[in-house]
Amino acid sequence: METKRLLLAVILILLTAAVFAQNATVSEDSAVSQDGSVLETELSVSQDNGSTENAAGSTDVGFAHTSEDATEEALQDAELPAEKRWQFLEWDEETPEFVLFYEVVIEEKNSGTGIWTEIRRNRIKDNTARIQVDPILPPGTYRYKVFSYNMIGIADAESEWFEFTIYRAFLPKINSISSNVNMSPVLYLDEYNDGIFKIEGENLFNPDKSPTSFTEYELIGSAKKNAAVLVPQIVKADEEKARSLIIKFDMDTLDIGQYHFVATDASGLNSGKEKNSLVTVKFKKAVDFDLSGGYSCPVILYDGTIEQYMGSSVWPLSVYAKVSFIPFKHRYGYLGMGLSASYTRMGVKYSGYSINGNLSNANAMFVFQFPVRIRTKTGSGHRHIMTLEAHGGAGVTSIFDLKFEFNNGIESDPLNSINLSFIAGGAVHFYTVGRLYAEVNVDFVHAFMSDMAFGMLVPSVGLGWQF
Structure with missing residues (x-):
């Protein structure tokens, strides 16, 4: 059992x-x-x-x-x-x-x-x-x-x-960061900079030191959306004490804004976004205000009405003025707004009578500028030699006080016409001394006149000053 x-x-x-x-x-x-x-x-x-x-x-x-x-x-x-x-x-x-x-x-x-x-x-x-x-x-x-x-x-x-x-973990620390050119964490894009920085801190190891002990470095933008992340080239590392670095960035990749230099070791510990690691990139001159004026010579391209009555399509008695306000400056160029105006005196004399009148054009425009700078002979700076500009907008083209005048003092009723128009053109500013520049400008203007298809090319030259 x-x-x-x-x-x-x-x-x-x-x-x-x-x-x-x-x-x-x-x-x-x-x-x-x-x-x-x-x-x-x-x-x-x-x-x-x-x-x-x-x-x-x-x-x-x-x-x-x-x-x-x-x-x-x-x-x-x-x-x-x-x-x-x-x-x-x-x-x-x-x-x-x-x-x-x-x-x-x-x-x-x-x-x-x-x-x-x-x-x-x-x-x-x-x-x-x-x-x-x-x-x-x-x-x-x-x-x-x-x-x-x-x-x-x-x-x-x-x-x-x-x-x-x-991984072997060493908490990196950034004590200071400074540019090789101005010994400051502030960079000016309108000045020369070689992109080399000196970093002082602790546990700043070479990125390829060993498989289990290394540090990675990034320059991280502070923008909330689409923050830029740039990886520097390590020029020199303090192999003995790991307390300093010499790094280099491609300056063409840096736009205006604030960045933090962050060191992250192999274990994931990082130096954080502290005040000592802050790099500020901006323009020394934050806003430009350009004022220029000079001589222009409108050439009427199409609609032969004026040429038929007045015998010419070229009117050299002309002047122009232009002002531009540029508040948005970036690495890729400057953006702003502008106003332009031109005045032309028109007239022709025949046997027994003459025809006289005025042509004007005024526009509001969007302006894009791209500065061109070259290294100085000493290599320690940049000199602004020219600005390339493109602009376009809308405005009004007017023919006013256009009338026939006879030898016996009799005059016809004046013709006055105000018409919507648009403008597109470009300019080059050649800087000579300081902020003084010579300007070469070419604009195309099309006016929506009743019973006329009126368009003209307006070349101009003048002088300007950047405030």
């Missing part, structure tokens, strides 16, 4: 173990072992930042990560309790109550040969899906897998190998 009871108990135990082994599965997204069993794993590493080491995991499937809470606390307090310096491996399983214990195998990769070598094999006393790595692992490349043992002590599930890297 006792033998039958013992046999029955053994059969019940085996059936229970089989059920437990069948139910010990996890999600479809987890890693599948060679025998078809699966185990989903996740790496979590935390360590004291006050030491010279910190950990961050990185894998092909993206499950590994650095403990953000531990990193933040490490930044706030270098004197952390011992438990904050521990490293942990964590994983998930849907039915941990059917697991008797786990076993974790850790291997290290030789950076020279690429050969993996087993360095740890830890067994958890219960079914807690978390293990403390003790002693902590030094910086390097590692991989691990987890074995799951069922209620009768048989390994019935295992994960695939998952790689992670532990």
Whole structure:
């Protein structure tokens, strides 16, 4: 009788173990072992930042990560309790109550040969899906897998190998940044700058120092949307103390605005966007106000009415004036608004009578300017030699007080006409002395006159001053 009871108990135990082994599965997204069993794993590493080491995991499937809470606390307090310096491996399983214990195998990769070598094999006393790595692992490349043992002590599930890297962490710090030209963190785009900066701080390592200990550098724009991110060229690094850097930026990529120079080490610690790392890029002269005037000579291109009655399409007795307000200045050019006006005296004399009148044109325009600068002979600055301008807008073209005058003093009624027109043209400003410039300007004007298709080309030359 006792033998039958013992046999029955053994059969019940085996059936229970089989059920437990069948139910010990996890999600479809987890890693599948060679025998078809699966185990989903996740790496979590935390360590004291006050030491010279910190950990961050990185894998092909993206499950590994650095403990953000531990990193933040490490930044706030270098004197952390011992438990904050521990490293942990964590994983998930849907039915941990059917697991008797786990076993974790850790291997290290030789950076020279690429050969993996087993360095740890830890067994958890219960079914807690978390293990403390003790002693902590030094910086390097590692991989691990987890074995799951069922209620009768048989390994019935295992994960695939998952790689992670532990980086050596040094919190970078930026104490100052200054341009090589003016020894200031403020750059002026209307002055010469070679793009070279000197950085003073702490833990400023060369980007390619080693696979587990390096620092990356960026100049990050402070704009809320589409902030520019520029990567500098490292000209020189303080290899001994890592307290200074000489870097260079392509000045053609810098536009007006504020930027922060940020250093980020391999573990993800960064210097932050502090006041000492701020770089300001602007124009020394924020707004331009141009005033010019001179001689013009309108040439009527089409509609022969005026030429038919007055015998000419070219009218040299003309003057012009122009003013431009340029408040928006960027690396790619200047944007602003302007007003232009011209006046022409028209007249012709025939036997017994003459025809006299006036032609004027006034416009409001959008203005785009592109400054051209060259290096000075000493190489220490830039000189503004010219500005290329394009403009266009709308306005009015008027023919007024146009009348026939006879020798006996009789005059016809004057003709006055005000018509909508548009203007498009370009100009070149040649700077001679200081802000004085000579201007060459060519405009095309089309006026919407009733019963006439009136268009003219207006070349002009003059002098101007930039306030």
